[in-house]
Amino acid sequence: MDGYARQIPLIGEEGQEKLMKSRVLVVGAGGLGSVVITYLVSAGIGKIGIVDGDVVEEHNLQRQFIHAGNVGKNKALSAMEFVERLNPDVEVEAYPFNLNESNIAIAKHYDVVVACPDNFETRLILNDFCVRNDIPMVHGAIYGFEGEVTTVVGSPCYRCLYSSFPKQEERFTPVFGFTCGVAGSIQCAETIKVLLGMEVLRGKLLRFDLRSMEFFTIEYERNPNCLACKNRKEG
Ligand SMILES: [Zn+2]
Secondary structure (H helix, E strand, C coil), rough: HHHHHCCCHHHHHHHHHHHHHHEEECCCCHHHHHHHHHHHHHHCEEEEEECCCCECCCHHHHHHHCCCCCCCHHHHHHHHHHHHHHHCCEEEEEECCCCCCCCCCHHCCCCCCECCCHHHHHHHHHHHHHHHHCEEEEEEEEEEEEEEEECCCCCHHHHHHHHCCCCCCCCCEEEEEHHHHHHHHHHHHHHHHHHCCCCCCEEEEEEEECCEEEEEEEEEHHHHHHHHCCCCCCC
């Protein structure tokens, strides 16, 4: 507990114990994932699962600092190495593959899913699975100086928020490391708050623009035509 002396006054020993028993799955160990993994592991969660099928490339290191020295290595395995160095008390499981319909069942073993992938397809697969299985999902995305975060706890969900999606995100999204830092930190705060039963960005999309330094929240509701929410009993 000594290692967490500076945060225990905020959440109590009981809160810390809750964190130490919790399991979080981080999907994507890229720019957002690097930040989310760093702060979740520092805060002493019990177990972290890391999903990523990509390999570390030189141009990733500008924002994916947890992979320093690991160019050429799988990102999930590289992140696992980082976690073991940062906080050996945290159990870590690496899933060195890309998430799809056939392997998403791994998410059932976790209390919260943090969505940090680089494409819409994975976000939708995650959203639908989490809504169906009542697993809270913390969504984050960035573009250039801009970012957004929302937390899906049942309904409304990520699919309710966006009625259409482009086929494919750009191969190289322009971005600064600090944009990932802001969005990833907010995702981490949301995750910790979900685990502790605190109020989160449910039905609220937080958007920010670091060029104008504007932060604002947009409220959204359940879309009656949402494919993911349709079969849910409660709203
Ligand atoms: Zn929905």
